[in-house]
Amino acid sequence: MTDRFEIRTFGCQMNQHDAEKIRNLLYHADFREAASDDPRDLVLIHTCSVRDKAENRLYTELGWLGLEKRDNPELLVGVGGCVAQQEGARLLRRFPQLDFVFGPQNLRHLPQLIDLARQRRRTLRIDYEDDYAARFELPERHPEFESASPGRAFVTVMEGCDLFCAYCVVPKTRGREVSRPSSAILREVCQLAESGVREVTLLGQTVNAYGRARPGRVAGELPFAELIRRVAAVDGIERVRFTSSHPMFVSQELIEAYASLPELCPHLHLPVQTGSDRMLQAMNRRHSRDDYLRIARDLRVARPDLALTTDLIVGFPGETREDFEQTLSLVREVGFVDSFSFKYSPRPDTPALRRSVPLVEPQEAQERLEELQQLQRSLTLQAHQRRVGESCEVLVEGDSRRGGGQKSGRCPYNRVVNFVTNPPLPTGSLARLQIIDATPHSLLAVEPDDAAVASLPLI
Numbered sequence: 001m002t003d004r005f006e007i008r009t010f011g012c013q014m015n016q017h018d019a020e021k022i023r024n025l026l027y028h029a030d031f032r033e034a035a036s037d038d039p040r041d042l043v044l045i046h047t048c049s050v051r052d053k054a055e056n057r058l059y060t061e062l063g064w065l066g067l068e069k070r071d072n073p074e075l076l077v078g079v080g081g082c083v084a085q086q087e088g089a090r091l092l093r094r095f096p097q098l099d100f101v102f103g104p105q106n107l108r109h110l111p112q113l114i115d116l117a118r119q120r121r122r123t124l125r126i127d128y129e130d131d132y133a134a135r136f137e138l139p140e141r142h143p144e145f146e147s148a149s150p151g152r153a154f155v156t157v158m159e160g161c162d163l164f165c166a167y168c169v170v171p172k173t174r175g176r177e178v179s180r181p182s183s184a185i186l187r188e189v190c191q192l193a194e195s196g197v198r199e200v201t202l203l204g205q206t207v208n209a210y211g212r213a214r215p216g217r218v219a220g221e222l223p224f225a226e227l228i229r230r231v232a233a234v235d236g237i238e239r240v241r242f243t244s245s246h247p248m249f250v251s252q253e254l255i256e257a258y259a260s261l262p263e264l265c266p267h268l269h270l271p272v273q274t275g276s277d278r279m280l281q282a283m284n285r286r287h288s289r290d291d292y293l294r295i296a297r298d299l300r301v302a303r304p305d306l307a308l309t310t311d312l313i314v315g316f317p318g319e320t321r322e323d324f325e326q327t328l329s330l331v332r333e334v335g336f337v338d339s340f341s342f343k344y345s346p347r348p349d350t351p352a353l354r355r356s357v358p359l360v361e362p363q364e365a366q367e368r369l370e371e372l373q374q375l376q377r378s379l380t381l382q383a384h385q386r387r388v389g390e391s392c393e394v395l396v397e398g399d400s401r402r403g404g405g406q407k408s409g410r411c412p413y414n415r416v417v418n419f420v421t422n423p424p425l426p427t428g429s430l431a432r433l434q435i436i437d438a439t440p441h442s443l444l445a446v447e448p449d450d451a452a453v454a455s456l457p458l459i
């Protein structure tokens with residue numbers, strides 16, 4: 001009988017995409033995904049370490065799996081991702097129910113680790129991979145492996161981070177910045193386009209640093225803006241996105257690409273973290289508030305309808321009420337369409353941990369977070385409401401979370417659009433719809449012919 005696996009994934013889009021690569025690898029190793037009530041032979045937890053909450057979810061999961069393994073000693077359990085890289089051998093020592101631990105750069109060794117686990121040998125594989133081509137080039141899609149999101153795909157173009165923001169574990173867990181050769185990226189994009197993919201999202205921890213030469217490392221031979229142009233020029237590719245960017249690497253060429261490349265979606269996720277110059281410096285973000293505002297302005301000159309989203313941290317050590325108010329004012333001034341905001345979480349082995357600046361009181365940090373999120377909700381709702389009456393192009397992703405037969409997709413500005421059409425539009429297709437209503441979370445749209453009916457006054 002075919003072995004069955006389950007994979008539970010936490011963390012960023014890169015981690016989600018790595019989990020897809022793992023699924024494909026497991027298909028090649030003759031595993032198949034377990035349906036929800038199937039018995040499983042292998043459970044993998046693909047972890048994130050960016051905040052302590054994310055890390056703690058691993059320990060909860062391992063607790064449950066320990067109990068399960070008492071009843072089923074044949075079950076194999078592996079842990080991958082950023083906590084695996086960070087904790088390494090400590091995980092194997094602490095959790096006897098664990099068979100193997102593998103880092104984000106060691107995906108391709110997974111079949112071997114599983115074989116060893118079957119022989120009751122517990123293994124750790126968290127070496128930083130020097131062979132960069134091997135790290136990025138995994139087997140092609142298995143014929144039986146179906147993408148969870150036909151029509152769109154993620155493509156890794158660089159990995160790692162050399163910036164060492166004071167709060168962040170990523171440079172430790174993902175290692176040094178390295179770009180993938182553009183020939184391999186373009187080959188993958190062509191294959192995806194041939195299989196029906198219309199939208200690609202280029203992925204990297206600081207994706208717009210792509211192609212930057214680093215001492216002793218393989219660099220992509222193209223600058224990032226040129227890579228985007230080549231990806232957009234691939235036959236069949238209609239939308240290009242990328243994430244996550246750093247303000248330091250928003251070049252003139254990238255700004256110019258927003259002006260001249262219709263395939264480049266009018267949305268940019270550009271983390272700013274804080275609006276206070278003092279805090280930007282304490283966080284080692286390498287740019288000022290004014291730098292960020294200038295970039296936002298220049299981008300909007302190039303693409304007036306650009307939707308900006310961001311990441312924000314409140315309660316970084318030393319943050320005063322005045323610093324926080326600078327964040328609120330920046331959020332208003334830029335008019336972010338949406339943002340992810342977090343309370344600062346002290347992380348192992350990060351520069352901020354070694355400083356003696358006192359933490360912001362947890363109650364105070366919580367109140368700041370709520371105030372910020374309330375402001376963002378009102379800005380998001382306003383941005384959504386401004387679009388009621390517009391027509392928009394939606395890439396259909398599947399059934400809406402709202403149920404009721406609604407489908408869901410994303411518009412070029414990356415907002416969720418819910419809609420009902422008759423007949424239902426197939427997943428992966430592009431459709432032109434009319435926006436008729438807005439909530440803080442999504443837009444509601446109908447087919448253009450229905451819009452006239454929907455907007456008639458009810459008698």
Ligand code: SAH
Nearest residue numbers: 167168205244271311312342343344345347
């Ligand atoms: N590579 C991306 C994302 C890094 S992690 C980038 O540089 O933009 C995603 C977000 O998590 C960060 O932008 C930051 O807002 C948040 N984050 C990272 N470390 C954190 C910490 N220690 N506490 C709270 N939030 C954190």
Ligand code: SF4
Nearest residue numbers: 161163164165168170
């Ligand atoms: Fe972390 Fe900063 Fe690197 Fe982003 S740029 S991954 S926040 S160190």
Ligand code: F3S
Nearest residue numbers: 011012048049050082
């Ligand atoms: Fe988390 Fe690692 Fe991504 S720490 S956010 S999974 S790079």
